[in-house]
Amino acid sequence: KQEVTQIPAALSVPEGENLVLNCSFTDSAIYNLQWFRQDPGKGLTSLLLIQSSQREQTSGRLNASLDKSSGRSTLYIAASQPGDSATYLCAVTPEDAGNMLTFGGGTRLMVKP
């Protein structure tokens, strides 16, 4: 059974700092990996989607990498801002599970001004 783990569970950094969020998964047979952002009281917003054949995706100050063979992904946030404060979740789509996502527990990020 696929398990997705995110470390750390919570992170507090000063504004302007570059930071890395980690995601690991136990079964490397995945179709893709996604990073989501969740604000309090809101649903999830898809940030980046990396296909299994890709190594990374970039969007603005965000860069996500994927090492499928080792079961790891990182989300890099450059020059963090208070508006980046949210919970970040990663999720994988197993190869044999169609559109079904398995989520990690999330990293709660606070960027202090």
Add this chain to the structure above:
Amino acid sequence: DAGVIQSPRHEVTEMGQEVTLRCKPISGHDYLFWYRQTMMRGLELLIYFNNNVPIDDSGMPEDRFSAKMPNASFSTLKIQPSEPRDSAVYFCASSWTGADQPQHFGDGTRLSIL
């Protein structure tokens, strides 16, 4: 684009009552997903539909839970009878065909069973 619309946003009811959660997916999306989020278990997929047909309901916790999608623009998740341990935030999401398509989430229904 109105996004995925869920109702109600909050529901408080007593144990034993029937609860119905509603979802309107993004127009044109042919996949619809129901998730449950709790502090203890995180985000769990309950059931998903493709073209209004249930594809996988293995995440539905008990027979007290049921979901329907009578047409492409509406789905319901029903709990009957409800229990305090059903208290959670329930999310609906929709997407285009293809596992490479991101899922778009609604803002959720926060359910409290007293």
